Amino acid sequence: MTALSRPGLSVLYSTWNALFLRETVNRLSAGRAAWVWLLVEPMVHVFFMLAMFTLVRVTAVGGIDVTVWLTIGMLSFFLFRRTANQCANAIGANRALFTYRQVKPVDTVLVRAASEGFLMLLVISLAVVILALLDHRVAPADPLELMGALLGLWLVGLGYGLMASVAVELIPELGKILSMIMMPLYLMSGVMVQIGAIPEPYRSWLALNPLVHGLEAARLAFAPYYHTISTLSLAYLYGWALVLVFLGLALHVRFANRLVSQ
Template identity: 50%
Template structure:
């Protein structure tokens, strides 16, 4: 029976998805717990810091929920970017099968990470709602658009990063260091509206900042966000990064497989 290429691709993606899921959830004792513990510890620590500073609201929003929503959105981007960056390296033995291409583990990892983050986010937001916080989004469509934009940008970032790391080994250290500044300048732990204007415009070049603020605005329609937010800007960066990543995958396909 002759199968069409699309059917073969879906079968490969399904197999790699299941393989990656087993690896992510059962590669060590309590692996599923640490997937949840990381964002919970980050959120809890920042909430504790703000409580010591006696800050109750940010932009007319409960500071605890403000931190939670922004941090979960950033973790979505970061986890997808990191997982896709190492997709080729961690799945190199699979390339002995001619059906498996370097792009296949990348897309499988991106979808898996989105699925895991959806479960984690639902659990954390649901727990916060039971504790009396308002965590139901006011504009679900805006939240989904912004979240998908962050997912797409994280996917594109990971594609580009994986090729760069294969070509220049030292890029791995550079990209790891880059994640900390991104965490700080994306408005995850402090409001960008508090940054003076000349510097705020520089920070808003970062598309992740647009994504995080749009997610918060979707949750809280009365949120006092920064001016100049643009969904188109976020998606422009996302689409360009994915397109560039695909070009690099095609150009260096042999190097990715044969290293």
């Protein structure tokens, strides 16, 4: 059966499946021991911050073991950041594939997001196993809330990536500006600081950041007694995610032809 006579959904599934395998293999073999760096990078951040907390003799944050608190926060933020960054660069990295009619720019972004989410889920699972072997209590008290928080962060990363992928193709100079945004987000999302301990009105200002709600919900899923912000809301996180994904898809529809011929 030729591609012209196959059902549309069958062609789409085959395209996404091939792109997913290609993206995952490329991600794991991009450099020497690239698969090791997927785990090492966030753990280096955790060890560095843990050393700083140890120097000031902090063993718990908001009632949670500081090692678990840092690890969950770091990995949750990396889920968002890696998804966003990989999606933002998807079109340029796969431009040669647009000679095939079945492959659209939006396909490469969506599949990259799925690939990155899959790999980060493996990284998070492996990190939790390592912490358990080091005798830390890392069994989530509410697995559904944890999955909800991680899914929300992934969707926000996808929405950001959909919009950024169009922006950097139409205006390449925006790529540098968008890459600079990640550092302020890292500092203002509660990765290194307990948002619930920050005095008002700054706490309310920081709580406007949807990533704060994702990170805090992930930590709360591991420890129901964790002292978090009173306005914590996964609905707020998902509201941002849906708006960003909608705007990203709308941009891809609007500039579909320009993205192919750019």
